[in-house]
Amino acid sequence: MKQAQVCIVGGGCVGLTLALGLAKANISVVVVDAAAKQALPGEDFGLRVSALSLASQALFESLNVWPEIVAQRARAYTHMDVRDQDSFGKIAFNSDELDLPQLGHIVENDIIRYALINELEQQSQATLLFDTRYQQIHQSDNDVFVTLESGEPIIAKLLVAADGANSAIRKQFNLPITFKDYDHNALVATVKTAQPHDNTARQVFLPTGPLAFLPLPEANTHSIVWSTSPAHCDTLLTLSDNDFNKAVMAALDGQCGLCEVQSQRVAFPLKMRYAQQWVTGKVVLIGDAAHTIHPLAGLGMNLGLKDAAYLIELLSNESNGFADERTLRDYERTRKLDAQKHIAMMQGLKELFEGAHPLKKLVRGLGLSMVDNLGPIKNLFASQAIGK
Template sequence: MFSAQTYDVAIVGGGMVGLATAIGLAMADLRVVVIDAGETQTLSGEARLRVSAINKASERLLNYLGAWQYLDESRAAPYSKMAVWDKDSLGKIGFDADSMSESHLGSIIENDNICQALAKRAGEFSNINHIENQRLANIAFGERESWLSLENGDNLSAALVIGADGANSWVRSQCNIPLTFWDYGHHAVVATIRTEIPHGDTARQVFLNSGPLAFLPLFETNLCSIVWSLPPEQAKALQNGETQAFERQLTAAFDGRLGYCHLASELQAFPLKMRYARHFARHRLVLSGDAAHTIHPLAGQGVNLGFLDAGAIIETITELHAKGKDIGDYAHLRSLERWRKADALEMIAAMEGFKRLFDGSNPIKKAVRDIGLNLVDNLSPVKTLFMQQAMGNKGKLPTPCQPQ
């Protein structure tokens, strides 16, 4: 660690996106400070409730950063198959890594496992100062630099501030950046489930009239993480009800695909909202990850979109720095902002379209769903395109996220 209080980049938020961005910028010889309101959790014991479906683009980024090697791979779960179906109908689609000459389609990894790996890698850089258990008290922006005051009284300055402090971003709020948002009218119920039948390294999702239910394979053969999107009153009833009643409802909702489902953790529920910041960048400021956008979890793309933000910031700021340009000048950040806003809008629109199509039991929509799923399942070129998109192999990828 170094003691200087002047940095090239100050990153507010020490989660997955913030730490990934810090490492990438440090690799370009920039001086970086990460201001983390919490601290990195040591991973042990039972499976953590918060997990992410890491696609190939995110995996490539973590390898590029040198962080993948620090993952506890005994707790990571690569999945080689995906199965999606519509409840009480014939509509279904399946994906298999073998058919695409891939070893796996993605990996289900606990968020704390990823953060722990990134923190270990960040600790190898003398030009990263990771300040934990500390919050910002004030932030101000000048023509040539920005100033940050911590709650402990320390003062810092940086050419660029990156707000990566989550969906309820303090930085976004403090900078009075307007937010477009809507409530999806659902809560996500998350839990760890022990199943009677092994998951077979398969990610599964069923579309119910009430909302999608996903079973994500974890690092034990009979252990899955679920994300069940439900109206708030139903989510609350499940939380407050008896364990056996929940298990019976879950097993029935999932068509008994994995046998009887046993609850192996507490039940948590949180409201689902779409958020989209009106500005992703301003003079000396960039918003990233959930601070800039949040989307419906039905395709598991939230963290992958955040890692694409990190990759794009790394690519853009590295190029500006190499050319000797001011990395915080908004004139130099506009192209980055347009790039990330376009990607986020495309994903938000796609998720909203999926949600509307698969919402409810309208017979016309149900017929369209059945035809659409089966059509895609039987048309190899279209199916391949869908899968490449899900794996993060399509679109304008930042350099650190591209296939080597």
């Protein structure tokens, strides 16, 4: 039998970040994850990457994992270029304008996970159980009981569901969600271009959805995320490499020159999920188990890390008993409000930049141009982009 103050189900980046923060605060934690332990990533870039905000970087610095992330693979980006293909609208800003060394970093998710595991393995208060599935979860007024498939029980004061967008724990405890199909699939791939990226994160809004070019550590290599209609996505997946390269270059209006895909192309559907209830008894949702949003602004990982950071702060500073109702309701109320704001913002942007209606094109063009020319408003947009 294992006992811990917190049991976290799910060993993705958000769950592991929470575990590390709690362990460093001298709170005992057990992580249960059905996946294998993350190995050191190979030479090829992973297809799942995140645009880490400065706030996320600061969190990782405080947990002493940022040096390992940078030592493995990370690319700082100093410029952002956002434009609408179908109008004259464009907004661009750079770190010098904001008196910052960079706007953020593009990092493969596998690199983040690897660094977190390395640091967690040095913590006496942390137990990591990979290749491990749970069989049952029950809770009493004061404890949560997790039975592993091996039959071994875990008793904890708090269970955190970090088990992803299709959270089985959320479903087991009948926590309702608001759900919306974005009617978009995201195609991800690694692409090499004739011209260097110059540490610039680019995004172009097409009539069918946004295409993001994210700079990777090699000067001419990008991770792309192309969000588009399912039918168009299917077409892009079936194109020959040569035809796909032409389609990508045309969509980006040749900003980086000739394109050459370097990896397989993988697609996944995009759906908005928002849990209407994040806490039930001693069970709490975090990260994608609580919310998923459209990736057009690259906020998903950062939102989940903000969940982890706030829960670490609350549990580390409690004075009225561990994980009491007041603490958990504070977490739920605060983080739900932030998630709601970002979900609404993403939905509004998606609707505004989707389609080729003349009025929409005019509004987009005028809006982006106005923001690009008005310092205070532009700085506000930039602050949102870097996670302030």
